[in-house]
Amino acid sequence: MNLPLDRRTLLRATGAAVGTATLTxxxxxxxxxxxxxxxxxxxxxxxxxxxxxxxxxxxxxxxxxxxxxxxxxxxxxxxxxxxxxxxxxxxxxxxxxxxxxxxxxxxxxxxxxxxxxxxxxxxxxxxxxxxxxxxxxTAPTANADVSHLRFGVVSCANWQAGHFAAYRHLAERGDLDLVVHLGDYLYEYGPGEFPVGYAVRPHVPPREALTLADYRQRHAQYKTDPHLRRLHAAAPWVITWDDHEVANDTWSGGAGNHDPKTEGDWATRRAAARRAYFEWMPVRNTGDRLYRRLRFGNLVDLAMLDLRSHRSKQVKVLSGEVDDPNRSVAGAEQLTWLVDGLVSSTARWKLVGNPVMITPTLIPPLPSTILGPLLSLLGLPSEGGTVFTDQWDGYTADRRKVLKALAQNKVTNTVFLTGDVHSSWACDVPADAGLYPVSPSLATELVCPSVTSDNIDDVLHVPPRTAAVVAEKALCGLNRHIKWVEYDSHGAAVLDVTPSAVRMDWYFLADRTDPDSAAHHAKSFRVRNGTQRVEEVSTA
CATH class of the missing domain: 2.60.40.380 (Purple acid phosphatase-like, N-terminal)
Structure with missing residues (x-):
């Protein structure tokens, strides 16, 4: 991510000039x-x-x-x-x-x-x-010919787990049209509570956020981070929430990290968190609705989803309820809105800001020392299972509706941009994962790493690229549509969109606990126009 010195010098000089300019x-x-x-x-x-x-x-x-x-x-x-x-x-x-x-x-x-x-x-x-x-x-007009857009893509920034150097690296580029934040902009936990009992820098207030005052203070603390402020000032953002903006594993009627007996009424807590969110975030106040669509000329339609407000309660792993057509991750109204938008879009690329993964994923047999932390990180019971029930895997009827609409209407170039899982992925999204590659890929999914939130090596307290490698190889071996997964690193991604391809470049930090951490380019995948398949791009 190194840039020519003249660009950085220009940016600093411009910032100094702006900071000292006068204003009536x-x-x-x-x-x-x-x-x-x-x-x-x-x-x-x-x-x-x-x-x-x-x-x-x-x-x-x-x-x-x-x-x-x-x-x-x-x-x-x-x-x-x-x-x-x-x-x-x-x-x-x-x-x-x-x-x-x-x-x-x-x-x-x-x-x-x-x-x-x-x-x-x-x-x-x-x-x-x-x-x-x-x-x-500003965005281009709806039908403007656009030859190139460049987005920063980020998620899962836990103040307690480290510093936001990934934001600094994106800001220093000076070439982003937009920053797409896919959720978990902040975390609700008290000092040292998540996930393994430590805090590089403790949360304020010094307790779990429950009230309006708590959430306001937590938002304020995050916006004192110099790297976050710098990236906000460098480019416009398009943001959605995941669960930690309120509480872990949020669903429409509660959350895994909310106990009504000790933490009060869920609706009151959720209303407080959302009020603070709409006060403190650069999103338009549209009542309680956060899902929305933005158009960037004839090149991109960007649909930002809200997969917490309307979802059914998560079910247990191995439960047949994941296939219940009455259960939904998006809610009927939002799902119809999403499908109709994908089918009717005239843009070359249909990008979906997707807080939780849509790719079907089976968990391979692994040693318990690896499987337990992996499942814990993904919010699953430690005894194992076959689906990630907090993701679209736990709401298969919704996923089938989306994929069926793409297939029946011959919709091409749908790319899901996803956060949540504190890791990096490049996947085809097939009609039937068990029959892939005979079963066609109907979309693709690109998952950005966490800015700071814990990965496998952090949970296990082992050096990077040791224990996680076993899990990665086993996961890709069992799921042939998953072309790449990396469980250990933190950072950000950059998405380049042209009429011929969408390409994501992953950048990983050397040390998330260092505010001055270096970053390096780690991997690149692209989706070529009309293919619905990811392919690695060599940078040699």
Missing amino acids: ALPATATATRTAHEVFQHGVASGDPLPTTVLLWTRVTPTPESLPGSGAGPDVNVRWEVATDAAFAQVVTSGTVATGPGRDHTVKVDATGLSPASTYHYRFSLNGAVSDAGTTR
């Missing part, structure tokens, strides 16, 4: 004058880009007592502006937006009237204090 401030209010660092402690972000609109976000701390989750502090009006240049000499739109303790002093605004497929710079101010500037980009 609002008239002073009753709040005392504070420095930019004091007022804008949590950075800036943008998200969900449309051809003429992009969402802008920040959080202000107007007074010392206006701390996240405190419910304290005054109502204030925050100024925002968008420019075509980093020096803000060419401001194209601006305005003010009110915020206060009722929304935890977070700020969201849809900047409208922008030009399609264009780069912009944005910033905020309050009482003379000016935020760092962010860079964002």
Whole structure:
């Protein structure tokens, strides 16, 4: 991921120029004058880009007592502006937006009237204090000819497990059109609780998040990470949630990590977590619905799924209930929306932001010392089983509906982009995994590694590329449609999309506990237009 020095120098110089640029401030209010660092402690972000609109976000701390989750502090009006240049000499739109303790002093605004497929710079101010500037980009118009898009792809960033150097490496590239985050942006556990009783840096508040104040403080802590703030400022994000934004193994009526007897009403906890999420994340407030679709010219339709809000409760491994047609991972409305969108799309590539894996997966026989930690990592009972019941494997009727629609309507170029499993995969998604490769592949799946969350070697406390290698070889041997899996490494992925192919490059960190960790290119797979198959790309 090394870049030419001149690019990094340019980026730093641009950032310095933006940080020192002047901005006409609002008239002073009753709040005392504070420095930019004091007022804008949590950075800036943008998200969900449309051809003429992009969402802008920040959080202000107007007074010392206006701390996240405190419910304290005054109502204030925050100024925002968008420019075509980093020096803000060419401001194209601006305005003010009110915020206060009722929304935890977070700020969201849809900047409208922008030009399609264009780069912009944005910033905020309050009482003379000016935020760092962010860079964002609008989407192309729906039918525009687009020859290339480049996305960062990330998931599973546990503050306690390490530092977010993977975000830094993506930010340093300076060439991303978009960052796709597939869930587990934060974790709800208390200090040292997940997964093996340690904390590189402990969570705040010092307990499991249960209340609105808890979740607000947890979001605030994550947005103090300098690498996370830098990547948010570098490019627009499109984000969905998985389970840890509320609680582990969430389903529509509860969670594996929620005990009503000791932790209160589930609906209350979920509502608190979601309220904090919509306050603190650069996503549009659309009621309680997070699944959505974004279009990038004639090249990409990107459908972002919500596979926690509407799902049926997970069943036990080896249970025949996984095939029950009345059970759903997506919910009937969302599943219909997904299928209809895939079938009707006129884009070359149909990308699906998919929080949990859809590839059918059988667990091979392995030594108990490896099998137990593997199943624990995947949220399965330690005695073993044949399906990952928290994934689409536990909801096979939904998967059959999707694959049947792809087959019957001859839909090509569907690529699922997935997180959740703290590991890296490249898979064909066949109509019948047991008959593959005779049974055709109807889609493909590319799974990014975790930013920090524990992998097999972390759980076992063994050197990387030792115990996990046995599991990887056995898994691919039993599942011929799985072309590659790597259980040990942390990092991020970069997705290049052209009319001829989708290609994912995996980048692995040297040490997740080191904020300055190096990263190296590990593997590349591509899906060529019309093939519905992954193939390794040699970089030699």
